[in-house]
Amino acid sequence: MSARAVRPKLPFLGVAGRHNRVPSPYPWLMPVILVMGLFYLYPVIDVFRYAFTDLTLLGGEGHYTLSTFANVLTRPELLQILWVTFVFTAGSVIGQQVIGLAMALVVVRSEKRHLFGTTILRTTALIAWVVPGIAGGIIWKMLFNEAPFGGLNSLLRLMGMAPVQWLSDPDVVMWSVVLSNVWRGTAFSMVVMYAALKAIDPSLYEAAEVDGASARQKLFFVTLPQLRPAILVNMILITIQTLNTFDAIISLTGGGPGRATEVLSLYTFNVVFRNYDLAAGSVLSILMLVISLTLALIYAGFLPKDDKA
Amino acid sequence: MKLSTRDRFGDFLSYVFMALMFVFFSWPLIWLLSMALRTRKEVFLGVARLIPKYPTLDNFTAVLTSSQFPVYLINALKLSCFSAVGCLIIAAPASYAFSRFDFKGKGAWMLGILAFQMISPLVIMVPLYRYMARLGLIDSHFGTTMVYIALGVPMVTWLLKGFMDGIPKSLDEAALIDGCNRFSVFVRIILPLSTPGVASAFIITVIAGWSQFLVPFLLITKDSLVPIGVGIFQYAGTQNDSSIQILAAACLISVVPAIIAFLALQRLILSAMTAGAVKG
Numbered sequence: 245m246s247a248r249a250v251r252p253k254l255p256f257l258g259v260a261g262r263h264n265r266v267p268s269p270y271p272w273l274m275p276v277i278l279v280m281g282l283f284y285l286y287p288v289i290d291v292f293r294y295a296f297t298d299l300t301l302l303g304g305e306g307h308y309t310l311s312t313f314a315n316v317l318t319r320p321e322l323l324q325i326l327w328v329t330f331v332f333t334a335g336s337v338i339g340q341q342v343i344g345l346a347m348a349l350v351v352v353r354s355e356k357r358h359l360f361g362t363t364i365l366r367t368t369a370l371i372a373w374v375v376p377g378i379a380g381g382i383i384w385k386m387l388f389n390e391a392p393f394g395g396l397n398s399l400l401r402l403m404g405m406a407p408v409q410w411l412s413d414p415d416v417v418m419w420s421v422v423l424s425n426v427w428r429g430t431a432f433s434m435v436v437m438y439a440a441l442k443a444i445d446p447s448l449y450e451a452a453e454v455d456g457a458s459a460r461q462k463l464f465f466v467t468l469p470q471l472r473p474a475i476l477v478n479m480i481l482i483t484i485q486t487l488n489t490f491d492a493i494i495s496l497t498g499g500g501p502g503r504a505t506e507v508l509s510l511y512t513f514n515v516v517f518r519n520y521d522l523a524a525g526s527v528l529s530i531l532m533l534v535i536s537l538t539l540a541l542i543y544a545g546f547l548p549k550d551d552k553a
Numbered sequence: 554m555k556l557s558t559r560d561r562f563g564d565f566l567s568y569v570f571m572a573l574m575f576v577f578f579s580w581p582l583i584w585l586l587s588m589a590l591r592t593r594k595e596v597f598l599g600v601a602r603l604i605p606k607y608p609t610l611d612n613f614t615a616v617l618t619s620s621q622f623p624v625y626l627i628n629a630l631k632l633s634c635f636s637a638v639g640c641l642i643i644a645a646p647a648s649y650a651f652s653r654f655d656f657k658g659k660g661a662w663m664l665g666i667l668a669f670q671m672i673s674p675l676v677i678m679v680p681l682y683r684y685m686a687r688l689g690l691i692d693s694h695f696g697t698t699m700v701y702i703a704l705g706v707p708m709v710t711w712l713l714k715g716f717m718d719g720i721p722k723s724l725d726e727a728a729l730i731d732g733c734n735r736f737s738v739f740v741r742i743i744l745p746l747s748t749p750g751v752a753s754a755f756i757i758t759v760i761a762g763w764s765q766f767l768v769p770f771l772l773i774t775k776d777s778l779v780p781i782g783v784g785i786f787q788y789a790g791t792q793n794d795s796s797i798q799i800l801a802a803a804c805l806i807s808v809v810p811a812i813i814a815f816l817a818l819q820r821l822i823l824s825a826m827t828a829g830a831v832k833g
Binding site for chain 1: 656763
């Protein structure tokens with residue numbers, strides 16, 4: 245480390261001793277550059293080209309036009325799609341963050357008090373996190389089954405409560421979808437919050453103790469302020485994850501009833517696979533890209549500074 | 554003894570909360586298992602038969618002896634394992650360079666790679682399909698694997714870089730003085746020391762590959778090449794309430810490999826997951 249730091253930069257000397265030469269990173273990066281370039285970057289660039297055509301899957305090369313852009317962005321359903329996306333994302337992110345934080349706080353406290361069950365709880369939540377999106381949707385569809393034998397309705401009946409139309413009532417269905425997404429996603433927030441809690445300097449608590457702070461005061465004046473950066477970063481990450489979620493929705497509701505749960509990602513999928521409208525799909529893709537990259541840029545601002553040049 | 558009462562009350566609340574959360578997270582999986590073990594008749598008895606009176610493994614047999622499901626499972630295994638190996642081969646040298654070399658634009662390169670992580674494959678599906686069709690890589694496990702690799706490389710690069718940062722640089726320098734070149738330092742010293750990082754990256758990529766839906770849905774049209782994610786989606790679309798127990802068994806079979814892979818390396822994966830988010 246120190247040897248490299250003091251070495252003067254004399255590139256014209258070329259080899260300043262075989263072992264001390266600054267190695268070029270590019271041969272090492274080449275495989276990544278090639279694979280990412282060929283199978284990811286090139287298609288990303290191509291999306292922009294397609295967005296300016298009127299291409300469909302039904303054939304032909306299409307013509308270059310600006311009308312697709314105007315057409316897609318003025319579609320009457322787009323506003324509703326964006327609203328549905330917003331509600332789904334906000335509901336999922338807030339749910340995952342709040343429950344994840346609560347679980348992390350309780351697990352940390354319980355570990356300190358040597359209570360039983362913290363590992364079981366953590367592992368169970370993480371198992372839900374590992375369940376693939378499509379399978380998650382299928383599992384929740386069984387739970388939400390509105391027949392008397394459905395996984396939740398039969399439970400409600402057992403407790404003497406009225407059954408709920410989880411998936412067919414347009415006013416309820418969004419919350420059902422959010423619930424299933426919170427089930428699958430919360431473990432991530434819990435783990436991040438847990439690690440962040442463990443990273444808080446214990447001397448802060450000792451100082452608060454000396455000052456006679458109550459448990460509640462410690463939470464609000466020590467723990468939460470210390471967690472702020474981790475919470476922000478976590479919320480950005482889960483927002484991006486949620487925006488890109490569509491497999492769990494497609495196998496749960498398929499976007500219905502009507503368009504009640506058709507989020508932007510699912511809408512894009514449907515425009516391409518149901519309507520075969522490649523150009524419109526590309527415009528929507530760009531919309532998603534812009535949203536994700538904006539969030540990614542905000543995220544980048546929170547990364548440790550020493551990783552930046 | 555006021556404090557102790559309060560502590561005990563806190564313990565009580567903690568237990569209540571943990572129990573509630575445990576029920577929330579486990580209930581869907583318990584329900585899935587219960588459905589998968591039922592006969593057709595018992596399915597209609599709902600929660601009253603949470604533990605079936607006449608449990609049966611017939612549903613699992615039906616799934617595993619069907620003509621498609623074993624094929625879906627093998628396809629998924631092939632795609633996810635090959636792509637995980639490919640990811641490691643491609644990402645590891647870059648991680649080494651990011652961990653050990655100082656060069657201009659290093660931060661920009663790393664952020665650029667990370668940015669891809671944020672781009673959903675949905676964004677590229679249209680051009681990807683046409684592009685792969687032109688290359689003749691539709692209905693090809695090779696083509697699909699390459700896209701899986703491109704999807705996994707950013708995360709694996711970052712993860713391995715973080716792991717290699719924890720290996721002292723003095724080891725590299727000692728080996729360089731002993732006459733190793735950079736490449737043999739990387740292969741003989743750093744890679745073997747990175748085994749835990751490599752293992753967790755491998756498992757995370759396998760799980761991600763196992764869960765893939767969009768990419769194979771897009772690039773594979775032949776039923777005999779389809780992995781489980783797409784297979785079970787299409788199967789679910791053809792089912793109704795009268796065969797829900799078979800669907801449950803199929804779903805369980807598709808989920809269990811990912812869960813086992815995860816449990817095997819839980820601790821490593823957890824530390825890898827949090828590395829990026831907490832340092833900030």
